[in-house]
Amino acid sequence: MIMINSNFYGGIHPEDSKTSTNTKKILNLRPPKKAIIPLLQHTGTLCEPLVNIGDIVKVGQKIGDAQAFISAPVHATISGKVADICPMLHPLGTKVISIIVESDGADTWAIEETKREWKTIEPEQIKHIIREAGVVGLGGAAFPTHVKLSPPENKKIDTYILNGAECEPFLTADHRLMLEYAKQVVAGLKILMKATNVKKGIIGIERNKPDAFRKIADEINKEPDVNINVISLKVKYPQGAEKQLIKALLKREVPSGGLPMDVGAIVSNVGTSFAVYESVVERKPLVERIVTVTGEGIRNPQNLRVRIGTPFSNLIEACEGVKEEIGKIIMGGPMMGIVQRTADVPVIKGTSGILVQTKDNVCDEPEECCIRCGNCAKVCPMKILPNVITNLVKNDRFEHAKEYGLLDCMECGACTYVCPARIPIVQYIKYGKTKMSLRGA
Amino acid sequence: MNNNNQLLSLSISPHIHSNLSVKKIMRDVIIALAPALGMGVYFFGIQALYTIVISTSTALITEAVISKIRGRKTISNGSAIVTGLLLAMIIPPGAPLWLPAVGSACAIALGKEVFGGLGRNIFNPALIGRAILMASWPTFMTTWLAPQPGWFRRIDSITSATPLAIVKLNLTQELPSYWNLFIGNVGGCIGETSAFALLLGAIFLFIRKRISWHVPVSYIGCVALLSWIFGKDGGLFTGDALFSILSGGLILGAFFMATDYVTTPITPKGKIIFGLGAGIIVVMIRLKGGYPEGVAYSILLMNAVTPLIDRWKWTIPKRIPPLKGD
Structure with a gap:
């Protein structure tokens, strides 16, 4: 077990507020009756719809794609009929063309059931599978993963980092994922390392998740000849920010305006690694993800595995609804999450959590003049x-x-x-x- | 969902906040000033207490009236109390009671509110109050009572000189011992004499991380060093550094006025420059100027150059450099 105290500059120690969900098993939420699938769920180019209104679609069928390199296809997440293709309110606050699928209740999948042996697949093929599966960074920024795996020739990558810091207060989706799916997370990292021909892997986990740390460490020890280390990090926000994580783990400073690849590293979220495993081994495109539904406004906070396109309101109902006076609905954590106008927006690939605050939680003190405290x-x-x-x-x-x-x-x-x-x-x-x-x- | 008829709050992240506020910072400063105020009342009797009460209440009233005119609600942040207390601490005990009232009103009105209130003032408000009193009523501001220990007594009007005046004016009076200088049993302003009580408050502010070491260390260090080098006419390196630290208002100024957020530089390097500059000015005034003491003017003068220090590239912390060769 490696504990490191190396650090990044600055940072804060907010109350982590994770106890309401960090011991709760991930529950599968029933697929919704109607899924709203935005054609833009990633950083990059908007997808074109590949289906028409009235078409019948199956789970995992590609329904939107783009020619551009920096983009990721989207897939049907329930089986049924395409009811409409129209602009819908998106969790990022704008209206985005979305494909609305009405369920036939059967949940028929469009994928083969046989597992693939990833060790025999060539790196280029792995990247292709990841792209076709629509895998993007699941930490929140939703940058297409296949793009990250294809750095320019002149950037030599020596370390693949998996980000299991989950430094945002309240969120426990990554914590539960590492605990319950350690095998898949570690295998996903090995696949990513093969795809990029990187020999050294590091999984960084904040010290407040010792159970997940042990699980991951046990999993790594099963194949000790692969150079993967799990490192226990200080609990400090924003430990999980890419550049800060690299500073803490590798003592390298990503230049201003630069990317991790400028210092020889690629960083992916542990959730992304899990999605990579599912796409390469289980042939499953990215149609579901784990979402922490939490906050003082939620009656019974949970970690849910949900189909992408499920309205927030379904998730909130599954957690026994909200308490009386709710103040804010936030997608993501309290530090960087995006506030919502309504709970009718769908879960997208980058939805790591839904945080519901009560009216009392909302900070609305008036702005005063800067006193230059520094x-x-x-x-x-x-x-x-x-x-x-x-x-x-x-x-x-x-x-x-x-x-x-x-x-x-x-x-x-x-x-x-x-x-x-x-x-x-x-x-x-x-x-x-x-x-x-x-x-x- | 039962939120359909509820209005949701919309705002940019973050959605949580530490419980730190301007009010809490001011409360900590008030707590930190308490020991020195207590020692002032102990040595300079009930008159000192009256001065403190009048100075503080005038500050509050002035702030209330002006914020009413300006349509702002700034009275509750407690900064007027801090200004009132600080001004009382730099007024001689036994001064007529209208003096702190006038000084305090000027401090709030002309030192702070005319610039746009807390955060926009260039100069330390309490020191502006003192500067106005010094210019207008120099006799009252330089008549000192001898310390007479005891709680809440009406002390006798026995005048005394401050330690710095004894040196400056070559008076025949004997210099006080270091111990008396340390505990504050000497002539001087109400809140400046007790180094011990001031340091107690300063330690509290350090523990609470409200102030950093940069200004106090560079300021006091600079005064000590220069006083040691040039302090005596007899020759270089013969001055009394400890005396220069403990006498006058240096400790009060260094820990409670030169650390004021609003009127001093933001960056560590800027703070050190501020401290060194103020230190040089203090020693110049004490040794060559017309007054025995120069702490107030040293801080005011450095306040004036603070925006310049903050804009000086050298003081701005180094950012993460951009990628080379791209």
Whole structure:
């Protein structure tokens, strides 16, 4: 067992609030009567529909795809009839063309049942399978995995990192996955290492998940000649942010504006590794994922395995519904999650959790004037001065803000969490970034 | 779902917040000032207590009136109390009671609110109050009572000189011992004499991580070093560094005024420059200037250059460098 104390700059220690779900087994949620499958569930190009209204589809059938390299196909997640293809509200806040499938109740699958032996599959073929299965990063950003596995020739990758930090408070989906599906997670990493021809694998897990750590360690020890280490990490937010994880595990600093591959690493979420295993070995495209439904507004928080396209409201009902006064419905964790206008939006590939806050949980203290305490700068893992950038953005001095590192910000929210004047720093920074991109800078 | 008739809150992440607030920071500062205020009342009697009460209540009233005019609700954050207490601490005991009232009103109105309130002021408000009193009523501001230990007594009007004045003006009075300087049994402003009580409060602020070491260490270190080098006319390296630290308002200024968030630099390097600059000014005023003491002016002058220090590239922490050769 390797414990490391190496660290990244800044960071915070919010209450982890994981106890309401971290001991609860993953439950399978019944497929919904109607699935809403957005044609954009990833970072990249929007898919074109491959079916027409009225077509009959089976589970796992590809129903949307794009020619572009940075994209990922989408699949039918229930069997039935295509009821409509129209713009629907997406959890990211905009309307996105979505395929609406009405269930026939039979749940017939379009895939072969026989398992594949991954060790005999060539790396290029593995990448192709992963692409066709629509696998994207399941940690939240939903970057197409096959793109990550194809770095340019001049980038030499020596380490494949699996991210099991799950540093967002409340979320336990990755924790439960590692605990209950350690074998698949570790096998998924081996497949990813083969696909990229990387000889060294690391699984990083925060110290607050000792049971998952042991499970993964046992699994690794079954095949000791493969160079995979599991490393226990400090509990600190944002430990699971790509660049911070690389700093802690490899002591390498990803350059400003750069990617993990610039320092010889690829990072994937443990959930992604599981999806890779399922697609390569079980031939299952990405049609379901594990979602933690939690928060003080939920009567009976759970970890659910759900079909993609299931409305949030189904998941909330499966957890015995909400308490009286709910304040916010959030997709993801409390630090970086995206707030929802309604619970009618569907689960997408990047939905790691649904957090329901009560009215009392909602922070709505008014913004005060910055007192220049400097706490934001102390906790910023990207070593920028959030308060200075905020002031520049407030004065529309975006170019100047960029000089201070506006674009380095990954919006982890640590600065806003500690700000005594309750300034919504992340909001100002997002606004500044949007303005910069509108100017084409 | 029963949320159909409920309005959901919408906001950008994060959706949780630490319980730190401006109010809590101010509360910690008030707690940290308490020991020194207590020692002030112990040595300078009930008059000191009156000064403290009047200064603080005037600060609150002024803040209330101005925030009413400006249509803001800033009174509850407690910063006016801090300003009122700090001003009382830098007024001589036995000064007429309208003096803290005028000073405190000026501190809040002209030191803070005219700039747009807490966070926008350039100068430390309490020091602005003191500077105005010094310029307007210099006699009241330089008449000192001898310390007379005891709780809540009306002390006698026995005048005394501050240790720095004894040195500056070559008075015949005997210099106090280090022990008396340390516990505060010397002439001086209400809250500045007891190094012991001030350090107690400073330790509390360090433990609570409200202040960092950068300004106090560079400021006090600089004063000590320069006083040791140039302190005596007799020759270099013969000055009394410990005396220069313990006498006057250096400890109060270094831990409670030069660490004010709003008016001092944000970055560690900037804070060190601030401390060194203030230290040089203190020693110049004490040795060559017209006043025996220079802490207040040293901090005010460095407040003025704080925006410049903050903008100086060298003080900005190094960010993660971009990729080379791409």
